[in-house]
Amino acid sequence: MQLQKTPLPYYTSPLLPVPHGMFTCAGGVSSAAFTSLNLSDSVGDQAERVQVNRARAAEALHLPHLVSVKQIHADQVLVVEPAHLVAEVTGYDAMISSLPGTGLLIQQADCQAILLAAPQQGIVAAIHNGWRGSVLNIIGKTIRSLQEHFGVTPDNLVAAISPSLGPCCAEFIHYRKELPAWMHRFQIQPHFFDFWEISRQQLVKAGLRPEHIEVAALCTRCNQQFFSYRRATKTANGITGRNGSIIGLPQRTTTLRL
Numbered sequence: 141m142q143l144q145k146t147p148l149p150y151y152t153s154p155l156l157p158v159p160h161g162m163f164t165c166a167g168g169v170s171s172a173a174f175t176s177l178n179l180s181d182s183v184g185d186q187a188e189r190v191q192v193n194r195a196r197a198a199e200a201l202h203l204p205h206l207v208s209v210k211q212i213h214a215d216q217v218l219v220v221e222p223a224h225l226v227a228e229v230t231g232y233d234a235m236i237s238s239l240p241g242t243g244l245l246i247q248q249a250d251c252q253a254i255l256l257a258a259p260q261q262g263i264v265a266a267i268h269n270g271w272r273g274s275v276l277n278i279i280g281k282t283i284r285s286l287q288e289h290f291g292v293t294p295d296n297l298v299a300a301i302s303p304s305l306g307p308c309c310a311e312f313i314h315y316r317k318e319l320p321a322w323m324h325r326f327q328i329q330p331h332f333f334d335f336w337e338i339s340r341q342q343l344v345k346a347g348l349r350p351e352h353i354e355v356a357a358l359c360t361r362c363n364q365q366f367f368s369y370r371r372a373t374k375t376a377n378g379i380t381g382r383n384g385s386i387i388g389l390p391q392r393t394t395t396l397r398l
């Protein structure tokens with residue numbers, strides 16, 4: 141991952157040859173628990189401020205439009221159409237798109253965003269992946285949708301796993317109740333699980349080449365530059381902003397083809 145510092149800080153992966161960014165909590169206009177680049181309008185922040193923050197993030201990536209969904213920690217995949225630009229539809233945690241100039245925005249505070257691109261085919265995808273998404277294998281389901289809707293072969297996909305809860309902090313006291321048996325081998329010390337590796341393996345199992353996957357390996361709970369739900373449960377009753385991760389296809393620019 142590389143840290144871009146202007147016009148506001150965000151991380152990029154050299155694997156993804158399309159506009160994308162995994163944003164930190166800096167560079168926005170929100171205050172208090174949402175300081176400052178909160179990209180969610182479902183957490184109690186002022187809508188006007190979220191709007192400014194989203195506009196700043198989109199502008200940084202030169203994407204004129206953003207589309208996002210009301211995420212519910214399930215495994216439904218939305219095929220993005222222009223109608224979805226108007227308002228967030230509910231019930232989806234993944235988006236796939238061929239629309240130029242349109243960023244897919246994932247909102248997360250410890251959950252992973254998985255950003256995917258099939259550059260030759262002009263297709264992108266973004267997944268909100270918390271532990272429930274890992275259990276449901278929303279990664280595998282999204283990649284199947286890419287095949288079905290756009291004919292994308294997994295061999296041509298590149299992927300980045302955003303900053304998110306690391307194995308240092310992914311503590312599951314009730315894991316026997318919450319996590320299925322196949323996940324237990326990812327327990328790296330009593331009650332701590334490596335969800336970065338779970339996602340990496342789910343991507344490989346879905347057909348991606350290992351060298352086409354980058355894991356940010358930055359823990360959002362350890363690292364104060366990100367919003368963290370788990371950190372906020374200790375200090376602010378769980379009230380916090382949401383980091384944004386965005387991927388989109390560049391806007392078509394006929395004027396540049398001289």
Ligand SMILES: [Zn+2]
Pocket residue numbers: 305306307308309359360361362
């Ligand atoms: Zn950590």
